[in-house]
Amino acid sequence: MTTNTATESLLHKGSGLQVVVGLGQSGLSVAQYLTKQGYQVAVTDNQVNPTLADQLPAAAEIRQFGAIDADLLQRAARIIISPGISLKTPAVAAAKEASIPVVSDIQLFCEACRVPIVAITGSNAKSTVTTLVGQMAADAGVNVGVGGNIGVPALTLLSNTEMELAVIELSSFQLETVTNLGAQVATVLNMSPDHLDRHGDMLGYHQAKHRIFQGAKSVVINREDALTRPLVADNLPRLSTGIHAPDKGQYGLITDSEGQTYLARGTERLLSADKLRIKGRHNLLNAQAALALGELAGLPLDSMLATLQSFTGLEHRCEYVATIAGIDYFNDSKGTNIGSTMAAVEGLGAVYAPKDGKLLLILGGQGKGQQFGELTPFINQYVSQVLFIGEDSQQIEQHLRAARINDDEVSMHQCQTLEGAFATIQQVTKSSLSQVQAVLLSPACASFDQFSGFAERGKYFSQLVNQLDKAS
Numbered sequence: 299m300t301t302n303t304a305t306e307s308l309l310h311k312g313s314g315l316q317v318v319v320g321l322g323q324s325g326l327s328v329a330q331y332l333t334k335q336g337y338q339v340a341v342t343d344n345q346v347n348p349t350l351a352d353q354l355p356a357a358a359e360i361r362q363f364g365a366i367d368a369d370l371l372q373r374a375a376r377i378i379i380s381p382g383i384s385l386k387t388p389a390v391a392a393a394k395e396a397s398i399p400v401v402s403d404i405q406l407f408c409e410a411c412r413v414p415i416v417a418i419t420g421s422n423a424k425s426t427v428t429t430l431v432g433q434m435a436a437d438a439g440v441n442v443g444v445g446g447n448i449g450v451p452a453l454t455l456l457s458n459t460e461m462e463l464a465v466i467e468l469s470s471f472q473l474e475t476v477t478n479l480g481a482q483v484a485t486v487l488n489m490s491p492d493h494l495d496r497h498g499d500m501l502g503y504h505q506a507k508h509r510i511f512q513g514a515k516s517v518v519i520n521r522e523d524a525l526t527r528p529l530v531a532d533n534l535p536r537l538s539t540g541i542h543a544p545d546k547g548q549y550g551l552i553t554d555s556e557g558q559t560y561l562a563r564g565t566e567r568l569l570s571a572d573k574l575r576i577k578g579r580h581n582l583l584n585a586q587a588a589l590a591l592g593e594l595a596g597l598p599l600d601s602m603l604a605t606l607q608s609f610t611g612l613e614h615r616c617e618y619v620a621t622i623a624g625i626d627y628f629n630d631s632k633g634t635n636i637g638s639t640m641a642a643v644e645g646l647g648a649v650y651a652p653k654d655g656k657l658l659l660i661l662g663g664q665g666k667g668q669q670f671g672e673l674t675p676f677i678n679q680y681v682s683q684v685l686f687i688g689e690d691s692q693q694i695e696q697h698l699r700a701a702r703i704n705d706d707e708v709s710m711h712q713c714q715t716l717e718g719a720f721a722t723i724q725q726v727t728k729s730s731l732s733q734v735q736a737v738l739l740s741p742a743c744a745s746f747d748q749f750s751g752f753a754e755r756g757k758y759f760s761q762l763v764n765q766l767d768k769a770s
Contacts, residue, residue: 490637
């Protein structure tokens with residue numbers, strides 16, 4: 299272990315030592331925030347030379363790098379842990395056993411924030427909904443801060459002294475150390491297996507997500523997903539969303555006699571689905587969630603509907619790339635779990651099914667212990683070609699076969715890499731019998747076996763699509 303400017307006299311100075319565990323962006327924001335508050339701050343990280351170390355404030359003099367310093371944690375008055383560090387890390391677990399408080403930057407934020415908080419989590423779509431609600435607020439003239447898991451550390455938002463509303467995306471890792479968030483409105487958008495290697499099982503994952511409801515003044519729930527419903531008092535204001543016609547005052551979808559679908563609140567048709575630039579049924583649910591959250595945060599409906607019509611979605615999240623030789627290409631590289639891929643397949647599949655079209659789906663990467671057989675009903679309904687890439691490609695195919703994939707309707711191909719997948723795409727789509735009208739990269743897996751992250755994977759996919767375009 300390396301020690302930078304750490305001394306015994308500093309460690310024993312006072313009784314309020316704040317120890318920051320993990321020096322990523324959130325850890326850096328915590329160190330900067332706490333030193334400004336006048337606290338004595340120490341930082342420890344597994345890396346010998348953390349890349350952000352040179353941005354630490356000079357007042358954070360105690361720096362233990364190369365491993366999480368167990369002795370340092372035992373001397374802490376409070377530990378602020380970064381979301382990437384598991385609570386089961388031995389040094390952290392020992393500190394908890396010694397009754398030393400372990401919190402996250404989100405806990406510090408919610409204790410210091412003096413404006414209403416819109417708190418958003420879910421297995422999928424939380425970045426899309428967070429961005430959309432933030433844009434709705436900004437377009438309505440509200441001075442809004444948008445951050446958390448979406449990229450800007452929550453504590454950084456506090457530097458905006460004019461902020462009137464905070465819209466925060468929260469991961470299960472962040473929520474497991476949050477108590478009594480006290481949001482103006484909170485939601486769990488959806489629940490499907492993810493991060494079970496960290497949380498142990500679905501119950502642990504569910505419990506972490508539902509900490510978002512502690513102290514909430516109102517909630518938004520998804521009628522299609524019972525796991526999104528909080529165990530809170532029934533008299534708490536709540537709105538619901540869903541794919542069916544809604545009850546009075548709730549959000550849902552209404553389809554008229556000509557087959558046109560509308561976003562609706564009760565019996566009121568708010569906006570035709572074809573006016574949205576984001577496509578797929580899953581995005582109709584995302585739009586409803588944003589409207590419901592915005593309503594409970596006090597945003598005007600007309601302004602929110604105007605924002606919806608101009609919103610183009612986020613990179614790597616069912617992002618339209620190009621149409622080549624009559625086939626649409628979509629980059630959903632952010633689809634890193636089966637729930638996200640289910641939503642993308644069902645959402646886009648329903649767009650092409652009325653035209654007798656099918657999807658070509660690219661799956662694979664690092665599977666994170668998921669059971670991929672759950673994708674089978676969606677693939678059987680909407681997909682004609684499945685292309686496997688990455689580390690767990692063979693296992694994913696085995697799961698689908700065990701779950702009775704329809705071999706007569708669905709062809710499966712082991713391609714190893716994205717380059718291999720594109721070679722196969724050119725072969726299968728040239729067939730006169732091909733039903734493929736859209737190619738969807740939605741891997742349901744992490745990307746670290748072949749890429750630095752989902753963004754690099756998505757950019758490479760788009761690059762390969764553009765090469766196809768130039769060759770056509």
